[in-house]
Amino acid sequence: MEMLNNQHRHYVIYKPYGFLSQFKSQDSKQQSKKFLGELFNFPMGIMAIGRLDEKSEGLLLLTTDGKMSALVNSQKIEKEYYAQIDGDISEEAIEALQLGVEIGFEGRKYQTKPCKVFKLEQVPDLPVRSKKIRDDRHGPTSWVSITLNEGKFRQVRKMTSAVGFPTLRLVRVRIGSIHFNTMLPGDVIEINPLF
Template sequence: MTDSHSHFMIHKPHGYLSQFIYEKKRHKKLLGELYAFPEGTMAIGRLDEDSEGLLLLTTDGMMSEMVRSQTVEKEYYAQVDGIITQEAVEQVKQGVEIGFKGIRYTTKPCEAHIITELPECIGEGRRIRDERHGPTSWISITLTEGKFRQVRKMTAAVGFPTLRLIRIRVGTLSLQLKAGEVAEVESFFNK
C-alpha cells in the first residue's frame, strides 16, 4: 500500500514562524517562503520564531499525532548564558518547576548532558553576542513532552538562560540539512 500523503523534513532557520498563514498586520517569514509545499501541509509540533532546527511537516494528520505523542523523543541543543554546571544539568534531568498556562508545572525527568562539540549542520547561525558579554556553553536536552517554550524555561529555571535553541532530533530522524533546506521523505517512521 502506497502512502498518498506528503512528508517533509526542514531545517527551520531563525526568524521563521512554524506556520503558513499569519493574519496579523506585521509581516513575518513563513514556511511557504522556503518551499512550495502541497496544500494541506502542516507542521508537526512547532519551533518558535527564535528557535531553529529540525521541523517535520506532513499532510497526514495521523502521522502528526503519532510524532507529537509522548513516545517520540525530541532532542534540543541549547546555547546558554554562562558555563553550565553539572549540578544544573542534574537538576534539568530530574525535572524543574516552570510556569505553563499560568500554573506551576514540574517537567518530567529527561536526558541532558553538556555538549563540547557541535555537529556541522548547526553552522555558525546568527551571532548571539561577542565574548565581552561573558562566556556561553551548550547543553543537550532530550524530552518526550513539549510544553510552550519548555527548554528555554528549563534552562532559565536552573540559572542559565537559553540564548540559541536548535532541535536536532525527532525520534530516529536527525538534523542533517543546512538552514532553510527542505527534503521530501517517504515517511518519518514505519506505521
C-alpha cells in the same frame, strides 16, 4: 475524505531562525514576519508537527497525515535539542534539569518530566545563525544536549532559565530517528515514509 497512506506527503525541513512555524500570516500584526510557505511550495493540507518558536531553529517535520502528527506529538517520540546557554553550566543545574524543574505553562506551574541532559564538551558544528549571538566578551557560554519526550511552549528555554542559565541559541537536532545531518537553514527534503 482522508488520503490513503501512500498519498500522504511528509517533509523534513531546517527551520531558519526568525521564521514562524506556520505557512502564512494569520492576521495583520504578522505582516512583517517570515513563514514556512516562503521556503517551498508545500501541498494543500500540510501541517507542522509540533512547532519551533520564532527564535529557535533546526529540525521540523511537516505532514499531510494527522495520525502521523498525533504520533510524533505524543510522548513516544524523543526530541533532542542543542542549547547554547549563558554561563558555564554547573553539574547541579544539569542534575536539576534531568530530574525535572518547575516552569510556568498557560498561567500555571508545571513540573517537567525527567529527561536526558548532558553538557557538550565541544561547540557543535551547526550552521551559522543569521542573527549574531553575543560573543565571549560578555562572559562564557556553554552547550547542552536536552532530550525530551514532551514539548510544552518554549519548554527548553523555560527549563534552562529555571536553573539560572538562560538559553541564547536553541537548535532542534533530532526527532526520533531523524537527524538534520548536513541540512542548512531553509533546506526542505521530502521523505516517505516519515518513520
